Amino acid sequence: MTEIRAEMVANVWKVVAVEGDSVADGDTLVILESMKMEIPVLAEGSGKLARLAVAEGDVIQEGDLIAVIE
Amino acid sequence: MAGVPDSVLIANRGEIARRVIRTARRLGVRAIAVYSEADAGLPYVAEADEAVSIGPAPAKDSYLNVPAILAAAKQTGARSIHPGYGFLAESADFAQQVIDAGLTWIGPPPDAIDQMGDKIRARNLMQAAGVPVAAGTQDPVQDVDEALRRAETIGYPVMIKAAAGGGGIGMSVALDPEQLRKGFETARSRAERFFASPAILLERYISSARHVEIQILGLADGQVIALGERDCSVQRRHQKVAEETPSPGVSPELRERMFQAAIRAGEAVGYRGAGTVECLVDTQTGDFVFLEMNTRLQVEHPVTEMVTGIDLVEQQFLIADGLAANIPAQSFQPNGCALELRVYAEDPVRFLPSPGTITQWDEPAGPGVRVDAGYAAGNVVTPYYDPLLAKLVTHGATRDEALARAIQAVAGFAIAGLKTNLPFHVDLLNSAQFGSGDYDTSIVSHLRP
Numbered sequence: 001m002t003e004i005r006a007e008m009v010a011n012v013w014k015v016v017a018v019e020g021d022s023v024a025d026g027d028t029l030v031i032l033e034s035m036k037m038e039i040p041v042l043a044e045g046s047g048k049l050a051r052l053a054v055a056e057g058d059v060i061q062e063g064d065l066i067a068v069i070e
Numbered sequence: 071m072a073g074v075p076d077s078v079l080i081a082n083r084g085e086i087a088r089r090v091i092r093t094a095r096r097l098g099v100r101a102i103a104v105y106s107e108a109d110a111g112l113p114y115v116a117e118a119d120e121a122v123s124i125g126p127a128p129a130k131d132s133y134l135n136v137p138a139i140l141a142a143a144k145q146t147g148a149r150s151i152h153p154g155y156g157f158l159a160e161s162a163d164f165a166q167q168v169i170d171a172g173l174t175w176i177g178p179p180p181d182a183i184d185q186m187g188d189k190i191r192a193r194n195l196m197q198a199a200g201v202p203v204a205a206g207t208q209d210p211v212q213d214v215d216e217a218l219r220r221a222e223t224i225g226y227p228v229m230i231k232a233a234a235g236g237g238g239i240g241m242s243v244a245l246d247p248e249q250l251r252k253g254f255e256t257a258r259s260r261a262e263r264f265f266a267s268p269a270i271l272l273e274r275y276i277s278s279a280r281h282v283e284i285q286i287l288g289l290a291d292g293q294v295i296a297l298g299e300r301d302c303s304v305q306r307r308h309q310k311v312a313e314e315t316p317s318p319g320v321s322p323e324l325r326e327r328m329f330q331a332a333i334r335a336g337e338a339v340g341y342r343g344a345g346t347v348e349c350l351v352d353t354q355t356g357d358f359v360f361l362e363m364n365t366r367l368q369v370e371h372p373v374t375e376m377v378t379g380i381d382l383v384e385q386q387f388l389i390a391d392g393l394a395a396n397i398p399a400q401s402f403q404p405n406g407c408a409l410e411l412r413v414y415a416e417d418p419v420r421f422l423p424s425p426g427t428i429t430q431w432d433e434p435a436g437p438g439v440r441v442d443a444g445y446a447a448g449n450v451v452t453p454y455y456d457p458l459l460a461k462l463v464t465h466g467a468t469r470d471e472a473l474a475r476a477i478q479a480v481a482g483f484a485i486a487g488l489k490t491n492l493p494f495h496v497d498l499l500n501s502a503q504f505g506s507g508d509y510d511t512s513i514v515s516h517l518r519p
Binding site: 007008009010011033034035036037039059 | 239307415416422423424425426452453454455456457
């Protein structure tokens, strides 16, 4: 199981993946926005996207859970 | 000072709001700040004579919230509005609303903003005025197929740009049709999202170029003058990181040609106030092409102020009120060299945003050192706005002296609590390439491969 957490304070601009999807290492899961920059959050490893903990428009803090890959 | 409005509302935030307040104070003009909920603790709010809260943190609810800004002006009895840069600075519609409200707009005529705001229109207008432009599209590219057809005529590599864009957002280079397909879609979605316009243009990409821009002033009597160039070739993600004047890559002969073109550009749109004509200089051929015109004060305006002795914000105030500018004759002979380093809240390797709380903030000082900062210790840097924390500017009789002062000043700038790009500036200033002055817009990619 891999937990993917936020590296910085950001707004969730776009949720690209869907919970339950099979994802491959490097796939874009979510796109964050911080300081007028888009930051893609990528899958770290392949597997099933067991959980997607954010929704578009959320403000997330550094360390917040974004997704879980099993 | 007689003539200038007795009060100004600054429709902006951070370092530029503070910068405008400083000149307003010196001229005896009452300075009114506006701020979002996220910015209530910033120095510019405390330093203004009056400050009005205009809404929640997201820019669309505050710094882009025209009704709230105009209401703040009315409430405080502001007689004029200075837009700074970014946000509403290049909105012809906002400028017109300010004028219609009976206030003095400290910027160019709305029509000049409008004509230069669309990059396709601006390109066509400049070409007609005899200003060199790169080969490119003369109307918006509708879809990928058209883009591919047009690119064949223009010749690869091509630059893909949002016609309504700015700040490098949505820009990309395509070396072949494959990259063009990909870049076109990305550019279009970003253009819609950031600029509410899907119009895209293609331009021949110059593979080795310096980004050189000319500061112009359109005077109240209609005359347009050029006040020197700035070299802004140090960029990451098509955004400027460091600027200098004079440009080490521009000969006196080329400078004169660029000045004349910039003056023609300003005259073509009846420009008034401070503006910047951005050009690309092809390092292979030594020729230049028009890139775009920024119809506002530029972030990097301090380097021009350092070598000319002119306060550009003061000139904006004077010209907006129909007065003669305050420019001594010697300002046209730049005195020495100046360098600006943008201090960003971002990691110095990958340049990713790094919001956070500032626990320490100690600015350098000394001969030839100027710091325009938006923050102080204890402030929170939020993810809502751009990452610019401060501008560190140094001046010297020679480029070497300005550089040596910059190296010392960077070492003396202590910021803790979040990551900044100061370590990048150390690498930049000490690099052989920057030191030689012989660099182009690829310099950052060489320093951070």
